[in-house]
Amino acid sequence: MMGAAFQYYAEVTGEKVAAAQERVVARGVLPNSRISPGYVRGEDGVLVVERPKARVVVQAFKRRDRGASLAEIQALLAKNGIERSISGVASMLSSRMSLGEIHFGELHNTRAHEPTIKDRGLFERVQRRTVSRGRQAKSERLLAFLGVLRCGTCGSRMVINSYSGNYRCGDTSANPCQRRAAVKADRVEEMVLDAVRAYSVTADLHGRASRRQQIREADEAIERANAELDDTIRQLGELGLLGRSASQETLGKLIKALDDAHTARARLGDRGESDVIGPEDIDKLREPAKRLAAWRRLITDTIESVTVAPAMTADGRPSRLWDPRRIDIRFRGQHP
Numbered sequence: 556m557m558g559a560a561f562q563y564y565a566e567v568t569g570e571k572v573a574a575a576q577e578r579v580v581a582r583g584v585l586p587n588s589r590i591s592p593g594y595v596r597g598e599d600g601v602l603v604v605e606r607p608k609a610r611v612v613v614q615a616f617k618r619r620d621r622g623a624s625l626a627e628i629q630a631l632l633a634k635n636g637i638e639r640s641i642s643g644v645a646s647m648l649s650s651r652m653s654l655g656e657i658h659f660g661e662l663h664n665t666r667a668h669e670p671t672i673k674d675r676g677l678f679e680r681v682q683r684r685t686v687s688r689g690r691q692a693k694s695e696r697l698l699a700f701l702g703v704l705r706c707g708t709c710g711s712r713m714v715i716n717s718y719s720g721n722y723r724c725g726d727t728s729a730n731p732c733q734r735r736a737a738v739k740a741d742r743v744e745e746m747v748l749d750a751v752r753a754y755s756v757t758a759d760l761h762g763r764a765s766r767r768q769q770i771r772e773a774d775e776a777i778e779r780a781n782a783e784l785d786d787t788i789r790q791l792g793e794l795g796l797l798g799r800s801a802s803q804e805t806l807g808k809l810i811k812a813l814d815d816a817h818t819a820r821a822r823l824g825d826r827g828e829s830d831v832i833g834p835e836d837i838d839k840l841r842e843p844a845k846r847l848a849a850w851r852r853l854i855t856d857t858i859e860s861v862t863v864a865p866a867m868t869a870d871g872r873p874s875r876l877w878d879p880r881r882i883d884i885r886f887r888g889q890h891p
């Protein structure tokens with residue numbers, strides 16, 4: 556009897572709560588207290604824009620759109636009195652609240668309050684920046700099987716555990732790794748993407764246009780070196796001078812030049828001029844699978860290694876705390 560009475564009570568209240576929530580959302584009132592930066596609750600319960608902070612939020616979206624990392628956005632917000640964790644920053648940038656919308660379970664109101672982000676294009680671009688979210692199939696994790704992630708203790712490749720969402724030292728040797736490094740996949744992926752974006756912007760070498768040009772020039776240099784070598788061999792042959800040591804010396808130099816041209820070309824990766832796309836092109840790709848594939852190509856093109864140090868506390872014990880300094884990202888051609 557007690558059970559049935561309790562259940563009846565719960566159902567009635569549940570129904571009342573649901574009906575109340577529906578009315579509230581229809582009126583444009585957020586039924587919880589998770590209010591995004593840039594808003595305060597008005598007297599009637601509807602969110603109103605808090606101008607100075609809303610301007611900071613707009614700035615944050617714009618910076619993110621231009622390639623700023625979550626950490627940079629976090630710093631920008633903090634400087635303006637908005638304290639957020641990295642994941643708090645990420646959730647702010649993905650909240651449709653800033654478009655004036657409320658989505659609460661099954662309840663939706665797309666004109667609930669004044670938007671802080673009036674440019675929907677800007678909002679959508681910022682959404683497309685995030686490649687990977689949540690638990691995914693092994694092969695769908697950004698850094699799975701790329702071979703760039705390395706255990707800081709033993710240097711082994713790291714493998715994804717899609718259940719825990721961690722990359723972990725994948726050492727399978729007879730003398731196994733003593734301190735296997737592990738890292739949250741979301742965190743290291745975010746860092747790698749941020750690093751490649753920053754690198755693509757700052758390092759002239761990997762700007763898309765200049766990279767295309769470099770590939771074209773490198774291909775042309777190989778052609779020239781080949782032609783010169785061919786011509787010289789033919790001319791020396793016609794003159795009957797091929798056996799001379801001076802001729803051999805000349806040919807040696809030309810062969811070396813050809814080798815160098817090939818080496819320079821190899822450093823630019825094994826793809827052709829038109830296959831090179833940068834982060835800004837990747838963001839425009841609509842299909843997630845294509846975006847993922849393009850990111851992987853760009854990462855393997857630009858990054859030599861991402862070494863993850865095992866997490867330690869100050870006194871040398873294993874730590875669960877996240878510290879970005881554990882991650883050491885090396886770009887190609889950047890070693891000491």
Ligand SMILES: [Zn+2]
Pocket residue numbers: 706707708709710711724725726732733734735736
């Ligand atoms: Zn290891």
